[in-house]
Amino acid sequence: MRLRIKFRKYGSVRYIGHLDVMRFFQKAIRRAEIDVAYTNGFSPHQIMAFAAPLGVGITSNGEYMDIEVHSVTSCQDIMEKLNQASVPGIEIISVKILPETAGNAMASVAAAAYTVQFRKDRTPLTDFSEILPDFLAKEHIWTARKTKNGTREIDLKAGIFQLTYSDGIFSMIVDASSGGNIKPGQVMEALLAETGESLQENALIITREDVYTKVRDESGEKLLSLNEIGFVEGELS
Incomplete structure (x- = not known):
């Protein structure tokens, strides 16, 4: 099952680059105890894709990340848990379940x-x-x-x-x-x-x-x- 997570990035966090934002979410997802899926292989990592990397210094009210999970309690519960595990400057706005036909966040950007x-x-x-x-x-x-x-x-x-x-x-x-x-x-x-x-x-x-x-x-x-x-x-x- 894939989830699409929409979040804001503001304040001093706008000076944090894309790779650091990705690492932050990997840790936040673990702290939130979300049943995230991992890749196979010698060095497994969480299956996630960001829609479009944001330039350093730019704030945003509409960032997107797709993750793959094995199970979902509820979209509201996941949003609340991620916000509890978050830091000032990153706020989860919504969590939605993607239909099977939905394209990858990164590949979908127009x-x-x-x-x-x-x-x-x-x-x-x-x-x-x-x-x-x-x-x-x-x-x-x-x-x-x-x-x-x-x-x-x-x-x-x-x-x-x-x-x-x-x-x-x-x-x-x-x-x-x-x-x-x-x-x-x-x-x-x-x-x-x-x-x-x-x-x-x-x-x-x-x-x-x-x-x-x-x-x-x-x-x-x-x-x-x-x-x-x-x-x-x-x-x-």
Whole structure:
């Protein structure tokens, strides 16, 4: 049986990298005495998969981890036990049972939602309400991406699914798949470049709000929150 666990990451824990978060959950699951499944072999480890590693320094209200278990008391009980075994800065929001047809959390990721704002002492002079419509209407939105082989130009246009601005806060949904993986900072750099400004170091406060997969129904292809897949005991999937 597979469970999907949604959690928040905030406060000083945002400076903890993905591997340390994974190690934390391995210990928390043992402390919570969850009947987790292990791999076979000489060095067995807990069967778990995270939806999308979060960058260091970014807070999140929508992180996801799938684990495999042999048995379940109840989703509520597992959530409470994990929170009791947790630390300040990591809070379990929900636990759901995944249907057999559900894809792996990591392989399912198609997009992510973020809110972004500038730190007060690093706010640019640009009037974003004025330039945003023209920015989104562009045929191409070019930016530079550093790779192990150097720097190359990439077009962000197709990977910006939604971008709005209100009261000093940007809300965006961008491609987070393995083939796209657009970072909020790249969008902000490209936006500032429209007026000749550059993004200052450590200028952004970024929060990941949710992670999405793509599904298809009679109306076509659409984005669906990973939290909408699965059910708690007593519910239909």
